[in-house]
Amino acid sequence: MDLADLLSKDARVMRSSLIRQLTGLVNQPDVISFAAGSPNAKTFPHDRFRAIQNHLIEREGGQVFQYSVTRGNARLIGAVRERERELKGISVSSGETLLASGSQQGLDLVARVLLDPGDAVFVEAPSYIGAMAAFENFRAKLYAVNCDREGMDLDDLAARLAEARAEGRPCKFVYVIPNFQNPSGAVWSQARRQGLYEFARRERLLIFEDDAYGELYFADMDPNRLRPVKAIDDSGCAIYMSTFSKILAPGLRVAWIHGPEQILRRIECCKETADLCTSTLSQRIILEFLERGWMPAQAARVRRFYSAKSQRLQDGLEAHFGSFARWRRARGGLFQWLDLPEGIDALNLLHASLEEDKVAFIPGAPFFAEGGGANTLRLSFSNVKDENIEIGLSRLSRRIRRATT
């Protein structure tokens, strides 16, 4: 039976992201994969999780498997707020914080409470595919704004805003990832963050700041340069989101959103119908982890792990890509972005690279909301075995050089 006519209008336009389709293809055991963007399971402190979980069950029995409040465990919210104040200079009340089942749920919930079909959302070019898909599920119109070395080009943002307004669209928010962006790895300057904040306040736009990677900085990066826009927000125009996925483990599915109470109350209503609550057990494990004081050492360990992987990748890039590709060294996060010579289509390269060389990567084009970026690609270094990084890069560079001659 064909059920297409029974689908909602929203469901009819939903599609699976190209990356998800590619991930199936590229996660084969004999493939050296720079594609998988997930954190490395070696960084997950599973022994400590086991100890905490046993302790919680012994002490509280079945209670840790019970439903809990939609907003999130109050003690965990308190611990998150304290940590955010210390680490990032963000100061918010408890009514301005909500725990979500991963920041991916946060993206969906924010979209749900802010977007009607046809509304304008401004995103970086390139931007995170999972966010763009969440906004497009509510039939938002995405405007891809140019970026330069300091972050989003605010003149281009002004031009795109004027264009959207001339089209009669309600303009809702600017979605940005100022720290170690997925996919580009870029870090915004503090001046550009301030500029965006002033622009948004002047234009009555919300800023939706996704800081999934801000704590994954490498040795030569001063964390003061990573201060979020939310830290300067005294007018309530910024919604800020971060996650335990990258510094602890994504399977726990716990993230946090700081935003104006008026918006968070609506998000709470939507979350109630989405999942009632974030996993009680996950929240308790994380709270215990924080209260035992284990987080600073864990975060430092994760940073060291990715910093070393990234360094190996840099060595390989310098050895094999120096003559024909351009890149800015990742200084944190999980991704290295690469510009290939004009005229090369990374999507075309992928097929031969996978089939003949057994090397996978993610072509850059799908990260651009309005097209472009055919000659770009994203390399993720999180899950490639150390000994395979150089081999994979050598094969990939040979493939690209063959395509340019």
Ligand SMILES: Cc1ncc(COP(=O)(O)O)c(C=O)c1O
């Ligand atoms: C920029 C960005 N935001 C959000 C997410 C979702 O993370 P999670 O739902 O695990 O918190 C990701 C995952 O890759 C991401 O890269």
